[in-house]
Amino acid sequence: MAKYSVVELEVNNGALIGLDLLGDKRYKALEQNSAIYIYRGSGSKKFYIGQTIHFLDRHAQHYSGAEEKFNTAGFDQVMIIFSTYFNRSALDDAESQLITYFVADNSRKEGQVDFEREAVINRTGGNSVNDYAGREAVATEVLLPLWEDVLYKRGWVHTPSLEELRTKALVKYSPIKELTPEQRELIAEISRNPDTSYVINGDAGTGKTVLLTHLVANLLKDRPDARIGVVVQPNWEKTAEDIFRIYGMNSSSLSVSTSTKMISDNRRYDVILVDESHKLSRKYGKQHPSFGKVYEIGEFRDCGSHLEILQRMGRQIILMYDVLQVIRPANITRDMFRRLTAGYQKRFLKTQFRIQTPKGKSYTSEDYVNGIKYLLYKDTGLLESEFTRFDADFDRDVFRDRSEDAYFGYFTEEPLHKLIDWIEDDNNYNPEHINRILAGLVEPWTQSEGRDPQIKQWHEGDIHRRWNSTQENWINSKDPDAAEQIGSVFAVQGIDLNSVGVLIGADLQVGPDGRLAADPDRFFNTNGTFTAEEMNDPANRFEFTLFVLNIYYVLLTRGIDGIRVGFWKNDAFREYMERTLDI
Numbered sequence: 202m203a204k205y206s207v208v209e210l211e212v213n214n215g216a217l218i219g220l221d222l223l224g225d226k227r228y229k230a231l232e233q234n235s236a237i238y239i240y241r242g243s244g245s246k247k248f249y250i251g252q253t254i255h256f257l258d259r260h261a262q263h264y265s266g267a268e269e270k271f272n273t274a275g276f277d278q279v280m281i282i283f284s285t286y287f288n289r290s291a292l293d294d295a296e297s298q299l300i301t302y303f304v305a306d307n308s309r310k311e312g313q314v315d316f317e318r319e320a321v322i323n324r325t326g327g328n329s330v331n332d333y334a335g336r337e338a339v340a341t342e343v344l345l346p347l348w349e350d351v352l353y354k355r356g357w358v359h360t361p362s363l364e365e366l367r368t369k370a371l372v373k374y375s376p377i378k379e380l381t382p383e384q385r386e387l388i389a390e391i392s393r394n395p396d397t398s399y400v401i402n403g404d405a406g407t408g409k410t411v412l413l414t415h416l417v418a419n420l421l422k423d424r425p426d427a428r429i430g431v432v433v434q435p436n437w438e439k440t441a442e443d444i445f446r447i448y449g450m451n452s453s454s455l456s457v458s459t460s461t462k463m464i465s466d467n468r469r470y471d472v473i474l475v476d477e478s479h480k481l482s483r484k485y486g487k488q489h490p491s492f493g494k495v496y497e498i499g500e501f502r503d504c505g506s507h508l509e510i511l512q513r514m515g516r517q518i519i520l521m522y523d524v525l526q527v528i529r530p531a532n533i534t535r536d537m538f539r540r541l542t543a544g545y546q547k548r549f550l551k552t553q554f555r556i557q558t559p560k561g562k563s564y565t566s567e568d569y570v571n572g573i574k575y576l577l578y579k580d581t582g583l584l585e586s587e588f589t590r591f592d593a594d595f596d597r598d599v600f601r602d603r604s605e606d607a608y609f610g611y612f613t614e615e616p617l618h619k620l621i622d623w624i625e626d627d628n629n630y631n632p633e634h635i636n637r638i639l640a641g642l643v644e645p646w647t648q649s650e651g652r653d654p655q656i657k658q659w660h661e662g663d664i665h666r667r668w669n670s671t672q673e674n675w676i677n678s679k680d681p682d683a684a685e686q687i688g689s690v691f692a693v694q695g696i697d698l699n700s701v702g703v704l705i706g707a708d709l710q711v712g713p714d715g716r717l718a719a720d721p722d723r724f725f726n727t728n729g730t731f732t733a734e735e736m737n738d739p740a741n742r743f744e745f746t747l748f749v750l751n752i753y754y755v756l757l758t759r760g761i762d763g764i765r766v767g768f769w770k771n772d773a774f775r776e777y778m779e780r781t782l783d784i
Contacts, residue, residue, distance in 0.1 A: 406555025616767025
């Protein structure tokens with residue numbers, strides 16, 4: 202039995218057409234039952250999603266003349282949805298989710314909404330939503346079948362599956378997603394303490410960016426007079442702007458920018474929030490010149506990093522941080538970060554959202570992440586740091602599982618062929634999945650080659666592939682061969698993928714002492730190494746090794762549904778992995 206019912210009516214100049222054809226039960230429901238409703242303009246292609254406990258009265262209010270957007274939207278249809286689950290919390294939830302999904306469905310591409318059309322004319326994302334009994338039932342028994350069996354089949358939406366929509370940034374990072382208790386408590390604490398700065402530590406996939414969008418929404422509501430700055434990485438700047446605008450957070454008191462742009466504007470803020478603060482720049486020669494120009498601003502000449510400058514610009518600083526995602530010499534060092542945040546409150550996110558190990562297994566996503574940390578960092582001393590939150594008591598079965606649906610696996614021969622076969626097999630069963638093969642920086646590449654699809658960098662037998670042609674929004678590249686390109690860390694840091702193949706190359710060597718060490722001669726990224734003179738310092742050689750380890754940590758924690766590893770001219774590392782993880 203369906204857990205929802207739908208009434209469809211035509212709208213003509215604000216008048217509801219077809220009311221006289223309804224039975225008594227449906228008419229009374231329109232008068233006095235809780236409902237979600239969706240207006241549609243078949244010509245204007247505009248939508249409005251709302252909730253009410255008296256639809257007929259609410260409809261009259263919309264067309265009373267006070268709401269200009271209804272006078273100009275050209276709505277000629279309305280769908281009213283009733284459900285046995287629609288209590289107040291469920292209405293808030295269903296309304297918010299549908300607004301999010303409709304906005305994402307009307308996006309031209311990932312994270313970019315067509316604001317010229319403004320297809321979804323809601324100006325907010327609905328009321329805030331807390332968890333409630335029956336939430337899963339609303340999602341699976343109402344929203345999912347409504348979308349796929351009614352809205353899609355009637356031609357009201359373009360995307361046949363909600364699973365496909367859930368991969369979009371507008372949905373993943375929506376500030377109306379459900380939060381964990383630890384996230385909600387942290388937001389409340391930060392809001393109560395405007396004079397306290399925080400470092401929010403979290404492994405890859407623990408929801409740092411989702412926390413950031415919720416925190417911004419909360420601060421705008423609780424501190425309406427506060428000036429808020431949000432610092433994001435260049436490849437996420439446009440997406441962040443879209444998210445905040447769509448969900449009613451396009452306030453004049455909110456600025457979303459890269460650290461370089463924000464510092465160059467040189468304004469003052471009540472709160473500055475920094476996503477991926479581990480990638481903030483420090484004063485260093487080998488980087489894009491624009492990063493260093495900020496130190497020419499008179500009052501910042503004595504600063505040694507972008508973080509130090511931002512601290513002078515903001516009263517309260519909130520930093521999202523992962524010590525294991527620093528991948529370049531120009532990134533702020535651990536010591537600098539520790540010194541600059543000595544007086545900050547330190548908080549840790551523990552729940553793993555990205556990695557979803559198969560149901561019915563004895564191991565968990567935390568077992569996998571801790572195992573990868575142990576594999577890469579066991580001899581570095583970092584696992585003793587409070588920032589890494591390493592648990593040595595991880596279940597090694599996550600690496601020993603040889604079943605077809607195992608989360609982790611690896612191939613010992615023809616790594617590129619085998620990874621391609623594995624990825625394509627998953628795509629055959631799950632066409633909506635975003636699957637990619639990624640690799641360490643072990644094949645040379647130049648900027649000019651990225652514009653020529655005929656130039657390939659990866660060769661194995663009859664297979665020839667090229668590096669990612671772009672770093673910004675690569676996952677949604679329009680290149681005909683985009684899904685076949687080999688992704689670098691710069692194209693996928695901060696990105697969720699479904700099934701991920703990872704090529705581990707010879708830039709990671711096993712030394713005579715049995716420890717991992719990075720080889721700069723087999724590593725191809727000009728700005729990823731220290732200068733030749735600096736590399737003579739053992740401390741810098743160690744830091745370079747950490748950069749390479751961090752690159753593989755990032756690559757090996759991108760997959761939602763599974764990871765497979767191939768060894769690119771590096772059987773020594775395979776043997777090291779088998780020995781270290783007792784495989």
